[in-house]
Amino acid sequence: FFIYRRSSTKRIRTATMLASSAAVRLLARSASRHTSRLGAVRCMGGLEAYEDYGKACFTGAVADEYLQKQGASGDLLKDPSWTKTHSDVVAAAVLDWATDSGANTFCHWFQPMASSGVRHGQTGQVQNKMLAFNADNQIEFDFKGKDLIKGETDGSSYPNGGLRGTHCAGGYLCIDTSSPIFLRGDTMFIPSAFVSYYGAALDEKTPLLRANAALNKQGCRLLKHLGLDVSDGLGANIGLEQEIFLIPREAYYKRPDIQLTGRTIMGKDAPRGQEMCDHYMAPLSSATPALACMQEIQDECYKLGIPLKTRHREVAPNQFEFAPLFGLNTTQIDQNLMVMQIIEEVAPRHGLTALLQEKPFNDVNGSGKHNNWSLATADGVQLFKPSAINAACNNETAFTVIMAAMIAAVDEHGDLMRMAISSPGNDFRLGACEAPPAIVSCYLGEDMTFYLEHFKDGKGKGEYVPGIKTLDLGTREVLPFEVPAEDRNRTSPFPYGGARFEFRAVGSAQNVSMVNTVLNTIIAEKFGEFSDRIDAGESANDVARDALNKHWRVIFNGDNYCDTAQQELTDRGLWRIDSGVEAIHTLTSEKNTKLFEKMHVMTKEECEAREVILHDHYAGTVEMEGLTMVDMINQHVIPSVKSAGIGPLSDLEAAVGTIKAALAEIHAADSSYKKAQLARVLRLETMIDIRAVCDAAEEVVPANLWTLATYKELLFLDSHVDAVPSEEMIYEE
Numbered sequence: 001f002f003i004y005r006r007s008s009t010k011r012i013r014t015a016t017m018l019a020s021s022a023a024v025r026l027l028a029r030s031a032s033r034h035t036s037r038l039g040a041v042r043c044m045g046g047l048e049a050y051e052d053y054g055k056a057c058f059t060g061a062v063a064d065e066y067l068q069k070q071g072a073s074g075d076l077l078k079d080p081s082w083t084k085t086h087s088d089v090v091a092a093a094v095l096d097w098a099t100d101s102g103a104n105t106f107c108h109w110f111q112p113m114a115s116s117g118v119r120h121g122q123t124g125q126v127q128n129k130m131l132a133f134n135a136d137n138q139i140e141f142d143f144k145g146k147d148l149i150k151g152e153t154d155g156s157s158y159p160n161g162g163l164r165g166t167h168c169a170g171g172y173l174c175i176d177t178s179s180p181i182f183l184r185g186d187t188m189f190i191p192s193a194f195v196s197y198y199g200a201a202l203d204e205k206t207p208l209l210r211a212n213a214a215l216n217k218q219g220c221r222l223l224k225h226l227g228l229d230v231s232d233g234l235g236a237n238i239g240l241e242q243e244i245f246l247i248p249r250e251a252y253y254k255r256p257d258i259q260l261t262g263r264t265i266m267g268k269d270a271p272r273g274q275e276m277c278d279h280y281m282a283p284l285s286s287a288t289p290a291l292a293c294m295q296e297i298q299d300e301c302y303k304l305g306i307p308l309k310t311r312h313r314e315v316a317p318n319q320f321e322f323a324p325l326f327g328l329n330t331t332q333i334d335q336n337l338m339v340m341q342i343i344e345e346v347a348p349r350h351g352l353t354a355l356l357q358e359k360p361f362n363d364v365n366g367s368g369k370h371n372n373w374s375l376a377t378a379d380g381v382q383l384f385k386p387s388a389i390n391a392a393c394n395n396e397t398a399f400t401v402i403m404a405a406m407i408a409a410v411d412e413h414g415d416l417m418r419m420a421i422s423s424p425g426n427d428f429r430l431g432a433c434e435a436p437p438a439i440v441s442c443y444l445g446e447d448m449t450f451y452l453e454h455f456k457d458g459k460g461k462g463e464y465v466p467g468i469k470t471l472d473l474g475t476r477e478v479l480p481f482e483v484p485a486e487d488r489n490r491t492s493p494f495p496y497g498g499a500r501f502e503f504r505a506v507g508s509a510q511n512v513s514m515v516n517t518v519l520n521t522i523i524a525e526k527f528g529e530f531s532d533r534i535d536a537g538e539s540a541n542d543v544a545r546d547a548l549n550k551h552w553r554v555i556f557n558g559d560n561y562c563d564t565a566q567q568e569l570t571d572r573g574l575w576r577i578d579s580g581v582e583a584i585h586t587l588t589s590e591k592n593t594k595l596f597e598k599m600h601v602m603t604k605e606e607c608e609a610r611e612v613i614l615h616d617h618y619a620g621t622v623e624m625e626g627l628t629m630v631d632m633i634n635q636h637v638i639p640s641v642k643s644a645g646i647g648p649l650s651d652l653e654a655a656v657g658t659i660k661a662a663l664a665e666i667h668a669a670d671s672s673y674k675k676a677q678l679a680r681v682l683r684l685e686t687m688i689d690i691r692a693v694c695d696a697a698e699e700v701v702p703a704n705l706w707t708l709a710t711y712k713e714l715l716f717l718d719s720h721v722d723a724v725p726s727e728e729m730i731y732e733e
Contacts, residue, residue: 050302057305058094059180066093080177087145095143098188105129105187108151108173110194111204114159114617116423116509117262117357121341127187149175155196161609163200170197178330182304191334200606204513207602211520214599218527225534227393232378236520239326240336243367243508244343245318245355246290247714252353254709256632261625262357266694270711274364280315288717289350300342306335316364317715329516358425358507365434367508371515374500385499386464396463397541400455404544405526410494411554413522414440414575415586420515422580423507424621436493436505439569439576441556443495445486449555456548491560521601581676584614615676622679626659636707637694643705647697655690662686
């Protein structure tokens with residue numbers, strides 16, 4: 001283990017040491033206390049550093065060890081009925097595990113709606129000690145099955161769209177057995193669904209669980225028709241790529257807009273941006289705090305059993321990405337929420353602030369959360385992998401039929417896919433050459449498109465075998481190697497990527513439960529419709545051909561950023577909803593409420609409530625931004641202009657009145673939908689014009705009189721952070 005430090009007179013090289021991760025964190029925090037700058041840290045790896053991986057997660061070998069002490073085994077958790085038959089057994093095992101790990105508190109951990117960008121961790125919880133106080137006033141541990149499987153809270157104080165009120169406030173929490181219990185610090189977290197007294201979903205998770213059930217039911221039906229009898233069920237697996245920004249903490253404190261809204265609502269571009277693509281996948285420099293911060297984030301995640309495997313720089317300055325391995329959708333979403341919380345909590349220890357919002361900075365890329373989505377049977381047969389599903393079904397066109405259902409689902413329900421990504425921050429990303437446009441198409445690649453076209457036209461025979469090609473660089477040192485026949489299309493909203501689809505337009509700050517609820521529901525409906533027609537006597541291949549002929553228009557393998565291509569796709573009649581507010585409104589269309597009711601995912605009332613919640617969330621976000629802009633103009637921009645004696649003073653003073661008038665109009669609107677429509681105009685038209693005035697002021701005011709942190713100070717850790725602090729060695733023998 002080597003630590004290099006440069007003082008004013010010399011460079012010090014330590015002796016070779018093997019350091020623990022705790023020493024690295026201690027070094028980072030010590031540096032942060034002085035200058036918030038971490039020096040170069042390099043350490044040799046070893047599996048010993050990961051011996052605690054997953055020990056804070058009650059699943060697998062960890063659960064089996066403690067359940068065996070109660071006369072059971074880890075297999076008990078595979079059947080959700082344990083909540084009815086063995087809840088006390090599991091509770092006793094969980095209590096032993098928790099107390100052995102130093103925990104003494106528990107909570108039911110749930111996902112209120114409309115949390116993105118405003119609620120830390122995007123979850124709700126009430127933490128209770130696992131203690132009882134007996135008649136002799138002595139303390140003893142107390143945690144029973146009834147405490148584990150169910151809780152209660154106030155359902156009216158969370159966004160609920162009218163499903164709850166102060167006079168009818170009951171909200172109930174019930175353990176989600178698909179996602180493991182975990183520990184963090186002294187607290188045990190029990191992933192839970194959150195519903196009203198009448199069973200209406202008050203959270204993000206409940207509709208997803210229902211969509212999983214619909215997918216399982218209809219998917220198993222279709223697979224049986226294709227030749228595979230699935231006894232253990234079918235599910236969706238996802239992998240979520242999480243993009244973030246890391247900025248200096250001291251600069252964060254000089255930006256009220258970032259502090260209160262997560263993004264800059266004004267700010268002149270720095271002379272340098274991402275023009276040279278120099279940040280993308282560049283080395284993670286140990287001369288700034290970013291690398292040590294990312295290492296600690298991964299370390300914390302590993303303890304929770306979160307396989308956060310990948311880290312790298314992204315395109316924009318100070319932009320980074322983490323990516324885990326694939327897993328069950330409910331577990332992966334729970335873990336992603338915890339990843340985002342950990343990111344926000346670890347960053348300040350390194351003198352940084354993490355920004356999860358989709359578009360924190362103007363004129364550089366925003367952040368997304370690519371939702372890689374695949375379907376598989378419980379024993380691992382992947383439905384989107386042609387060789388695997390065809391072999392399992394002993395049917396050379398099984399994959400073809402499944403793909404036809406998927407294409408039909410995307411074409412028919414592209415509006416719902418657009419609705420699912422309509423977070424406030426995504427308004428600034430979609431179609432901006434950093435995320436796909438708001439036109440929903442599907443990329444398959446020329447190889448598969450050629451096969452499916454011949455299949456639908458009755459010209460081709462046999463199964464689809466993905467092509468490969470060989471690249472020969474003409475060198476002795478690098479031998480010829482194979483690559484897929486298809487290139488990557490990063491402009492497509494929903495490209496096929498070999499055994500999976502990637503929903504690329506998802507926003508970085510989102511809870512992706514609705515995204516995956518929609519994907520599961522729309523494919524479940526098509527699986528069901530295909531099965532109904534096969535039950536009625538049609539062949540699976542004929543049903544697939546008919547679907548492909550009807551929905552062929554949704555396939556597009558070209559450049560989605562191209563204006564000509566976007567017009568072509570619009571002319572084809574594909575779903576194009578440029579406004580996130582209008583996309584949210586489609587949730588309550590007759591087509592969509594019937595879909596959700598038919599698949600038993602959401603009732604019409606739940607859809608209507610959710611639209612109100614999402615529109616209120618949008619309008620509330622814009623109101624915070626508008627009020628923050630007023631404060632920044634009054635408290636920072638105007639005083640700086642007056643001090644400098646230069647700048648658009650009268651325009652700035654007029655801008656304050658314009659924003660206040662727009663906010664008053666929003667407040668006077670008679671519906672959540674109308675409020676959101678007005679808020680979108682304020683945000684994407686009025687405030688953008690006013691931003692230009694503020695940025696013009698920044699351009700002419702001398703730097704010593706400008707009181708807000710600039711893009712130059714916010715976005716360039718590599719060139720604006722001291723390489724190393726003056727600090728003594730910190731190491732362990």
